[in-house]
Amino acid sequence: MKELPHSSAGSAGSNVYAQLKQQIVNLELVPGTTLSEKEMSVAFQVSRTPVRESFVRLAQEGLLIVLPQRGTKVSLIDPDLVEEARFMREQLERAVIRLACQSYPEKHLAALERNLELQQESLRLHDGRAMFELDEEFHRILFEGCRKLGTWSVIQQMNAHLNRSRVLWLKTDPHWEHLYDQHRQMFDAVRMQDGDRADRMMQEHLTLSIANLSVLKEKFPDFFVTAQ
Template sequence: MPSPTNKAQDNSIRENVYRVIRENITSLQLAPGTTVSTQELAAKLQVSRTPVREAFIRLQKEDLVEITPQKGTMVSRIDLTRAEKERFIRESLETAILPLFLQNCTEPDLKELELLIEKQKACFTGLKPLEFITLDNQFHQRFFELAGQDLSWDVVASTNPHYNRLRVLTVQNAATFDGAVRQHEVMMDQIRRRDIDALRRELTDHVRKIIAEKNVLLQLYPDYFATAQQEMKL
């Protein structure tokens, strides 16, 4: 029987391997349609093949990889239907917590949010889309935290892999990158004015904008989408 210490180490390795592979997929460092090797990833992460195989099984349940017996494992293509469902979860929860957020938001909190926007602008200038996504997440996470609804944020963060990959694609484009930053600035003005109706409308438009841009993304990255692949087979 393994000791408690060894068991804890094994669980830590499993979680780390799963987290790293998932982050590589959702950040598009492992592109949709890419075939991934258990052996190669195990060697790269300096672990045995077992935690990698276990990670693949978990990721398959999230529709992030496709495991085909005798053929191997492939990073799943972006499913626009699933992305829309993930967006619905985020929009529903984030708009619902806005009254509590505005009620609890203080001047130091506003300064913190404005600092995050300044860092986002620096990402735009330095062309760092992945860093921008991290800061964007921190910006919206603060809404949930200040509303006292961190569990709702955990739900959003854990159920948005296809929607998140769309976000990564959109900020590859300078116009949409800049547009996202400008929307955050508009939201800050509405937050300072405590204009809940305008803030709700702006936030709704903010989270729906990516879905509205799907046709452009389909044209630019056809190999990344399950929809495009299905259409090509017709």
């Protein structure tokens, strides 16, 4: 078969996985959508095997629900899981930023500053998509500087749920300026090695970030789990 130019990166299975995951997290694949191996195999121009492989991985992350012999659908957003993900992030990020205030490599400090500049630039351009990614990277750099990238990647898994609601939130009312300010203040706190202040800022940052989940539930009721 002819090699498609875009599919050269990695195996077919990994490509399907990555693309599906992105579509799910970006809500291009609406929660509740029913998929099928066959359907996706024709869409991605591959056989069912790599599609099935990606389904297995996505199911393990809770993004797909596979019902044997019945079908596969994109999972609904579970508010309890979202809150748990927020809780988890809060605990771990507060602990990490306290570590960062004790000692943090100069190299990563510079990376944070560079990231903040890019945030400012994206803010000026009202580029929400870029802000979203820079936000993610800001926090990732924090973990990286503390040599806690394994922790970060585990968070990411649970984060898939949190991020879907954040994407929804983005569509309604993004307070990017406010988040930028908080990032800036956290950066300053790390540089000044002020652990208590950094902790306080992070807590506020991650508490407020998904404050009004109920608003989203009202606005997009079909996307959420109702009965628990």
